[in-house]
Amino acid sequence: MRSQTYHDRANVNIEVAIAAFSASERRKRGRGDKRILELSQTLKSTFEPVIQTSLYPRSQIDIYIQVLQQDGGLLQACVNATTLALANAGIPMYDFVCAVTGGVHSTSPLLDLTLLEENDLPNVTVAVMPRSGKITLVSMETRLHVDRFEEIFRLAGEAGTVIHREMRRAVKDRTEQLVASMQSVGRPSTGADVGDNEY
């Protein structure tokens, strides 16, 4: 938006859309829905410091998230998807952002909770920048005993580095694919791989 132009950096705009059929009850959520706005705001403050916005003054980076199905870990999935989409778009970032949910059942720690588990157990979402080990996001909306918190927090941070490995592999595979198809430029396509000729 014109009014949000910054003279020295890019404006980051994140919008989340949740499909009506994504949850077990059909619910059409408008853009102004408070939960969705909160989610967008959380993501914006997570990614604004990570994207190298000073490289794109007076511009806007739009990030659109479409949720097709929900089974817990919504914030976690949004963070991971956004990281990969930004990498796919070629937007420079300082590091990946990898998120994982952690929870506890009596004394056993759990990672990556499903919807059923999230509704019953205390859980926290932690996003970490793997190279530096810095935590960029911690979000908890349930009550968790402070003695249990440290363990879950630490575990979720470590799990973030595991996710990071998978993300790197995916980005690497995609890059190899692109390089291979760039080398074969000039061959006719049937429309299915038109999108590979990205410049």
Place this chain on the structure above:
Amino acid sequence: MDTVLSSATPSATDVNSFLSAAEKEALKAATFQRLHPQIYLERFLEEKIRPDGRSIADDENEDTHAWRNVEVNVGSITTTSGSALVRLGNTTVVCGVKAEICEPELDNSDEGFLVPNVDLPALCSPKFKTGPPTEEAQVLSERLNEVLGNGMIPLSSLCIYPGKSAWVLYVDATVINYDGNVFDAALLAMVCALKNVSLPHAEFNPELNRTICTRPKSDSSKPARKLIIEEDLVPLSFSFGVFAGSYLLPDPTASEESLLDTTISIILNTRARILALSQLGTGVDKSEAPGQGVADIPHTREADTLARCISLAKKRQAVIMKKVYDT
């Protein structure tokens, strides 16, 4: 443009010196497409080929390489009663069907409801901004509503108890990637999603005035059921565009779509009979020189184009049938 690309002065244009000769050519072509889209497309069509490598549908060349690849994947969204993901080249549509229970209307007390809806979010294309549904989205939803409401799902089959309880099927399609011909893709997604729907067994209890549904597989005497579908009324759409009054382009992409002066949609059923037909525009202008006889009379020109479209659609339909019915 040539001087900018080969400039040797240290500046922002220096990045072009890292491009190979082939990449520089591609950049020139991409710039040309942005500045002169009409001429860009004309140059391709004169060589009987389209920018993405497909053939045009001219008289000698009526094979199916004029259409983009179709991929269909059903049942992947488990929160829905039925779902489908359809890819038509790069155009990608996801459709989910949710079934709910409601009271039927007083006038049609033994009928359920079918509510199709298409969403064109800002995500799918730079031409859409966030906000209320655009005119295009509304028109698309309305066209799909007309086509699907034609009887493919007999509404009486959705009734649970006349006057008290019926199923309402919300068919929500979201376009994930917009690369032209969204109508065909969305209709295919909705049809495949409806075919994938599995409704739980429902019984209305008049004493409690409530409908009781049985969880699938929990009681073998009350199994889930598939929708009752009128096979003769299952619609499959095939769209064409006419460019510059001369070239017939099946399955237009987004860049072609903005340059078309006529769009034609042929809707066939599973036995390749015509269910619906629409032509917006004057079709192919065959007469290069006026006074050439039959081709000069306007209504034969249009009939000719339509006839060609119908025969192409019928050929393509055989291919789509295999995709849809083998999933």
